[in-house]
Amino acid sequence: MTAAVIVAAGRGTRAGPGLPKQWRSLGGRALLAWPLDTFRAHPRIDRVVLVLHPDDMGVAAGYAAHPDVDVAEGGETRQASVRAGLEALDAGGADRVLIHDVARPLVDAALIDRVIDALDDAQGAAPALPVVDALWEGDGGKVGAIRDRTGLYRAQTPQGFHLGVILDAHRAHPGGASDDVAVAQSAGIGIEIVRGSETNFKITEPEDFARAEAILEHRMDIRTGTGFDVHAFGPGDFVTLCGIPIPHDRGLLGHSDADVALHALADAIYGALAEGDIGRHFPPSDPQWRGTASHVFLEHAAGLAAQEGLSISNVDLTLICEEPKITPHARDMIERVAHILDLSERRVSVKATTSEGLGFTGRREGIAAMASVTLVSR
Ligand SMILES: Nc1ccn([C@@H]2O[C@H](COP(=O)(O)OP(=O)(O)OP(=O)(O)O)[C@@H](O)[C@H]2O)c(=O)n1
């Protein structure tokens, strides 16, 4: 069972006068409602502990009135508030916990997935973004020493851990840690970095509200696309589907590696972007694409989506053929597509059907593939 602890007991002093930032309006409702809803709606989060300032218990009643939400009273520091949330979770049956700042209201489901996925192999995982700007030390308003930014990251939340391990680390820590990764590190826990998100920034200064409002205004950009492709059988002893070579008594004919599955997926993304199809970007008349491994097309399509500020929410692929049998290879295909698209495997569907012996697929003349994708603004 995976739980989330959302720490919301700070006073938001840097965000300017008025209510503490978690109670101020963002997109027409309290800021706190955004991350709370995102975690509650996430299919892999079973329970949420909301850590609140003692003065806010009354205000919070409406937000906490759900069977999957518990409330804990926060402490003087972020670290004390996290500890209170973890203690409230202990004995509740959770074995993994994601610790999140309420002050990062625009966290998204795909980022949460990346943290949870990384916990399969790591004791701790946290999102971060590489530092892309030059780093200077200030020296009385002038540029002082120039620091090397190589290998530096900007840390975000949610930071995810196995519950027993992080709770023990917090209990043993003297205090003063900047975040839970720092607490974990002091206990020798290894932390995997997963890709963060620019929209998952922390509301700290007054102007950060305007930035979050602007993102929310454009956030509802959701696009769907469909792709369809067919390749005929020809001589050979294997077919390549989703990048996986599958033994067969025939091969597939094509200009590239004839991976009909990845072609349908790439076309679905191009379709969602109104960017034509593979042929427009990689003309079959151009000899340089002969024999190309089709992940190149899919990566290109996904790259165009990223350039438009869109991320892939899910993909759904159906292969239509009598032979070869797809099901024994479906897991490998899902893994491969998830890897190419840097997507959780839970957001990739690969399935197959026969055409009941009818038509060209029924006559075993080739394989057809159809795909749909959903792109969402980041
Ligand atoms: N005693 C505290 C202090 C901070 N936090 C939470 O920890 C996160 C840290 O983000 P930050 O921007 O430092 O929040 P504040 O402490 O509220 O802001 P400020 O430092 O400007 O007062 C926030 O979600 C905040 O609510 C908390 O739960 N308990």
Ligand SMILES: C[C@](O)(CO)[C@H](O)COP(=O)(O)O
């Ligand atoms: C935990 C954190 O969000 C990681 O970036 C951050 O350190 C918390 O905010 P603060 O301003 O350091 O309190």
